[in-house]
Structure formats: structure tokens, C-alpha cells
Amino acid sequence: MSLRKGFKVIDSCSIKHSRPHPKHPSNGIPFAAPPIGKLRFEKPQPPIPWTKPINATAYSKGCIPCTSAGVSRDTVSEDCLYLNVWSPNLQGLLPVFLFIHGGAYETGAASVYDAKAFRENFARRGIVVVTIQYRLGQFGFLTLNDSVITPNLGLWDQTLGLQWIQDNIGKFGGDSKRVTIMGESAGSESVSQLTISPKTQHLFQQAIQMSGTSIGAAARGTNTLTFSANWTSRLGCDLKSDYKTCLQGKTVEEFWKVKENNAWGCGPDDLNWLGFAPIIDEDFFPKPEDALKTVPKYPTIFGLNQVEGRLFSLEGASIYMSFGLGPLKWPKYNESQFVDFVKKFITFKGYTSEERDQATQDILSYYERGHDPSDAKYWVERYVESYSDWGMNVPVVREAIAKTQAGSPVYAFLMDYDNPTTWPAGAPAPGSTHSSEFPYTFGMLADFNYTQDDLTVEKYIQDALVQFIKTGNPSTTAMSWAPFSLENHDFLSLKPKPEMKTDWFGDSYRFWTDYMKKYKYDWITYGPW
Known part of the structure; x- marks a missing residue:
């Protein structure tokens, strides 16, 4: 299958762009290797080089949510680290707008959001728009906060997406030095976490946070360690010398069979009902109250x-x-x-x-x-x-x-x-x-x-x-x-x-x-x- 008109693959995994009309987006571009097999529960890796044209005409499947409730299995996949780009047919390098979806770190996908909204409201007005996906629930945030499974894998996914923008957005007419990141709900919490992380400070310049922050209890994963240990145990991996290898051998359906007595399925019956969320690991995610004292001076909108x-x-x-x-x-x-x-x-x-x-x-x-x-x-x-x-x-x-x-x-x-x-x-x-x-x-x-x-x-x-x-x-x-x-x-x-x-x-x-x-x-x- 070939890319839409205006795109072709060159130099393995680089992308050349001739800026066609914004009504033709570039969807389903891989920004990381599929996090499957031995890459499950690992930090995201660069995309596998390709030499043949790829299809960039449709959204990729969404990432695996924490529960199967209301989910059609053929619409989600562990192979989900893809992004989408809308770029206007204008000359010169244009500002870039990255949107990070919400969903309590447990559900959500780029395809939920109407492409027309990004195209008409932003791309047609001289802005290059990017949306990304990141691992969710157990696959994105399960950790025992040890050296075996790195905490906050979903945030590392977002960071690699930002790095892709730095490396490639110029080919879509975007200015990598003028990047605004925006999120709503858990997407906004992610934006907050990205602004205070020492791993991301060179990757964007502005932020928009709609109904979300890293300050509150929900955004600092107060349940994550307990629920990670629970899932690991109930999947029969807690006594293994290498529990990560054990977890890598389980199917998605086996993860889904572990349920909680919760209408949302993956956390406690509590105001802070997120079972899997980012934790303060003092690596990617420092304690917000300390990090905010020296946060870079990003212009920021809060809503x-x-x-x-x-x-x-x-x-x-x-x-x-x-x-x-x-x-x-x-x-x-x-x-x-x-x-x-x-x-x-x-x-x-x-x-x-x-x-x-x-x-x-x-x-x-x-x-x-x-x-x-x-x-x-x-x-x-x-x-x-x-x-x-x-x-x-x-x-x-x-x-x-x-x-x-x-x-x-x-x-x-x-x-x-x-x-x-x-x-x-x-x-x-x-x-x-x-x-x-x-x-x-x-x-x-x-x-x-x-x-x-x-x-x-x-x-x-x-x-x-x-x-x-x-x-x-x-x-x-x-x-x-x-x-x-x-x-x-x-x-x-x-x-x-x-x-x-x-x-x-x-x-x-x-x-x-x-x-x-x-x-x-x-x-x-x-x-x-």
C-alpha cells in the first residue's frame, strides 16, 4: 500500500513531505517500534526502519485499554504507537500543536477526536497539528517501582512522540522550535507532568492544560504500586524470579480477566479511582511541589x-x-x-x-x-x-x-x-x-x-x-x-x-x-x- 499523494519514504524511516492540502492528513505514522513481545513493558524504542511505502491514510488502532468493557477487540492493539499529522499548504515553517488525549490513563485513542476539528480549526489557520497515542492501563503504567519494569512507560511514549516532532516535523512544514502541547483530563495531567520532567525540557515551548494537573492525588499514581502488585500476583507472576518475562508471556485477554469491583474496571471504588497512573519516580516524574519551583518558563493556559x-x-x-x-x-x-x-x-x-x-x-x-x-x-x-x-x-x-x-x-x-x-x-x-x-x-x-x-x-x-x-x-x-x-x-x-x-x-x-x-x-x- 502506498502513502497518500505528497508523501514518500526515503532513507529507511524518514519522511519526505510536499505539503498537500490539509484535508489529506498523514495518519498512522509509527513513531516507535511496536511494544510487543520482548518490548512489552520496556521503554519505547525507535521505529523499525522500513524500505517500502507505508499506508498513512487511516488512523491506527488504539492502545489496549485497561478493561474490555465496551471495547471491540479488533479496534485496539498493543501495536499502537502511531501519530497523525495535519499540515497546511503554506510556505515557511509553521507553529506546531500537539494534542494528547485523555481517558484516565486507562482508555482513549486518537481516533476518538474528529479529524475535521483539527483540520478546519487549526491546520487551515496556519498550524501543523499532531496527535499521538501512548500505552494505557497495565501496559503503560504497571510497575513495582524497581529496576525490572520502568515506571511511567506511557509518559516515555509521549516523550518519544515529542522527539519525533523534533526530528521530522520540519518535513511537514512545522517549526520544531515552536511546539505547543495540549491535553484534556489525563491528557492535561500528562502535559503537566511533561512540563516538570527533566527528560522533556527541550522538546516544546508552550502548554495548554484543560482540567488536569500533576498536583492532585489522582495524577501521582497513589494506587499504582498496589494494583500493579495485584495484577502481577493474580496473573501468577509474583513468585517468578523474572516476573517481567512472565507478564510478557500473558495475553491481553488474560490481563483483562483480572477485574476489580469498580464501574471503570481497573481501580479502587474511591474518589481516586485510577488503578494505573504515573507515579513519582524521581526520574521521569519528580515531586511536583519541588519541580515547579524551577520549572522552565513555558507560557501556559489553564482551563x-x-x-x-x-x-x-x-x-x-x-x-x-x-x-x-x-x-x-x-x-x-x-x-x-x-x-x-x-x-x-x-x-x-x-x-x-x-x-x-x-x-x-x-x-x-x-x-x-x-x-x-x-x-x-x-x-x-x-x-x-x-x-x-x-x-x-x-x-x-x-x-x-x-x-x-x-x-x-x-x-x-x-x-x-x-x-x-x-x-x-x-x-x-x-x-x-x-x-x-x-x-x-x-x-x-x-x-x-x-x-x-x-x-x-x-x-x-x-x-x-x-x-x-x-x-x-x-x-x-x-x-x-x-x-x-x-x-x-x-x-x-x-x-x-x-x-x-x-x-x-x-x-x-x-x-x-x-x-x-x-x-x-x-x-x-x-x-x-
Whole structure:
């Protein structure tokens, strides 16, 4: 099979590009050798040289997810380390935009995201777009943190993809010195981890983080070692002198047969439900609080939604978790249940029982402030608010502050708008939730008909992202976007009539970061201050 018109293979595994129209992308380009056989559980290796034309007209299969639930086996493969490129037919070297998909480090694929969005919203506007895949779940993050299986293989995959950009993107018209990396959810956590890693600091210049950070407990793999040991044991490899060789001999289906009592299938029934995620190994992934003090001065955009935690508490598979609330539970949810939630899922860790009990009372007092308990939705909304703050808002604001302190230009925004048809009228916790920005940032994954307000918000944010990728500043002629400051915590309120505001989730940040420092334990990171 041959490459599309405009491409041919030269010098084994180099690529020559004649810049055809962006509607013809280059899909399924290998940036690493297939991580199969003896390369399973190894750092990614350079791609195997090829001498015959390869087919770059279709997406590759996605990487193996941590569970078989909802997966068609013929759409996923361990041979999945491929990338996709959209390049405009323009002269000169153009800025490069790399998008890293989310999916809790356990699922996801490049093909999930509409090619039209990258082509029309970015490539046609003078940007070379790249999307990559990386190993997921057990195959990307299983480790006992020893010398046998290197931790954080999925992040090493992302790094090799970035190195491919440095080595090859010029042949697609891209400028390897003007690379912006962006991710959403676990993709954003990955971006955060890439910005603080000593292994990646020469590979990109700017970052965009949508609803994700390396600061919180979920992004630092607090369950990874336990679940890696569990999978290794249940696959019969824990007593082997070389457990890696044993694991390399197991089939994907054998990995999938090891299940947990979890609606997502691969982690604990807990707010931090990721079973396999990056760990702080002090090699690729240093402790964020230390690394952020000397992080390179990458211009960075941070984005959050109004009620980030709703997706993980009131919607979808979350309602089958022990902490989830389906619609039938909303009218009956009360103060006692909220207290139980805080005790069981937030303050269950800590150094002493006295600290845990007192912290619980402080948390209850904070979230009960200024609200009307007679409101039937009151306690459900306190639950969602506390989950949002713990899991997303406070960790992201902490990172924005740390990067600003380190000298990085930081721009923050709140998705202060959502199409009203996306959540039932009168239901608790209305507003934008985790991933609600996708219909606007990329113009995809929308399950509603766009109104004029939707189109207005879409244009504002897409223009700002394009401007940032090209210049490092998201301000446009239609929308001024001031940088985040340590004094005011400035942020853009993104809505049909956008405006700058101050004190981005300020009350919650001060509570969890300033007030709670009276304790020795930080419940945001599940560790010491």
C-alpha cells in the first residue's frame, strides 16, 4: 500500500513531505517500534526502519485499554504507537500543536477526536497539528517501582512522540522550535507532568492544560504500586524470579480477566479511582511541589469548568460507584450522607484520628457556609462542589500559582457557559462540567444543536487558542485576556460576553491550602505538605 499523494519514504524511516492540502492528513505514522513481545513493558524504542511505502491514510488502532468493557477487540492493539499529522499548504515553517488525549490513563485513542476539528480549526489557520497515542492501563503504567519494569512507560511514549516532532516535523512544514502541547483530563495531567520532567525540557515551548494537573492525588499514581502488585500476583507472576518475562508471556485477554469491583474496571471504588497512573519516580516524574519551583518558563493556559466533579459523581458510570449518586438518590441525599462521604472518601487518610476528625469538621463547616439547607438540591450540590474542589479546582489553581511564581506567563479561564440542553432543567449542579469545553475548543463531541451563543463562545476560545499557539498570548482583537497574577488570580470568564474576573476559585484555594496547613497532612495530595 502506498502513502497518500505528497508523501514518500526515503532513507529507511524518514519522511519526505510536499505539503498537500490539509484535508489529506498523514495518519498512522509509527513513531516507535511496536511494544510487543520482548518490548512489552520496556521503554519505547525507535521505529523499525522500513524500505517500502507505508499506508498513512487511516488512523491506527488504539492502545489496549485497561478493561474490555465496551471495547471491540479488533479496534485496539498493543501495536499502537502511531501519530497523525495535519499540515497546511503554506510556505515557511509553521507553529506546531500537539494534542494528547485523555481517558484516565486507562482508555482513549486518537481516533476518538474528529479529524475535521483539527483540520478546519487549526491546520487551515496556519498550524501543523499532531496527535499521538501512548500505552494505557497495565501496559503503560504497571510497575513495582524497581529496576525490572520502568515506571511511567506511557509518559516515555509521549516523550518519544515529542522527539519525533523534533526530528521530522520540519518535513511537514512545522517549526520544531515552536511546539505547543495540549491535553484534556489525563491528557492535561500528562502535559503537566511533561512540563516538570527533566527528560522533556527541550522538546516544546508552550502548554495548554484543560482540567488536569500533576498536583492532585489522582495524577501521582497513589494506587499504582498496589494494583500493579495485584495484577502481577493474580496473573501468577509474583513468585517468578523474572516476573517481567512472565507478564510478557500473558495475553491481553488474560490481563483483562483480572477485574476489580469498580464501574471503570481497573481501580479502587474511591474518589481516586485510577488503578494505573504515573507515579513519582524521581526520574521521569519528580515531586511536583519541588519541580515547579524551577520549572522552565513555558507560557501556559489553564482551563476549568464550573462543576468539574459532576461528571464523576452524578453522571455516567460514576453512579454505579459507591460514592456516585444517580437521579433517584438526589431527593433523599442529606447532611448525614454528606458527612459519611467526607469521612469515607476524603479524610479517611491522615496521620492521626484526631486530625482526621477535626479536618472533617472543618470541611463540613466550609462547605455549609452561605447556602440554604432548605433547598432540596443543597446537599447534592455540596457533595459535587467538594468533589470538584478536591479533585480538580484546588490542584489546578495551585499549579497556576506555582508556575506564575517560577516566572511562567500563565493565562487562566473558567468555562462559564454551557448549552442549557446538556443537563436537565432543575437538576442539581447545573453548568459546565468535565470535558464540557470540547464542543467549543474543538467544535466536536457536541450532543446538541449549536445556538448563536454556542457559536460565539466557540469562536472566542478557538481564536484565542490559535493566537496563543502562534504568539504565546491568547488575547485577540475581539477579546482581551490578561495574564494570571499572584495578587489577583485573574481569569477569563468565558461566555457569550466574556470578561476578566479575579480570585479564580479563591475561597476554596485558601481553605484547602492556607487554612488546612494547620494540619501536617495535605488531603489534596494525600501526603505531607
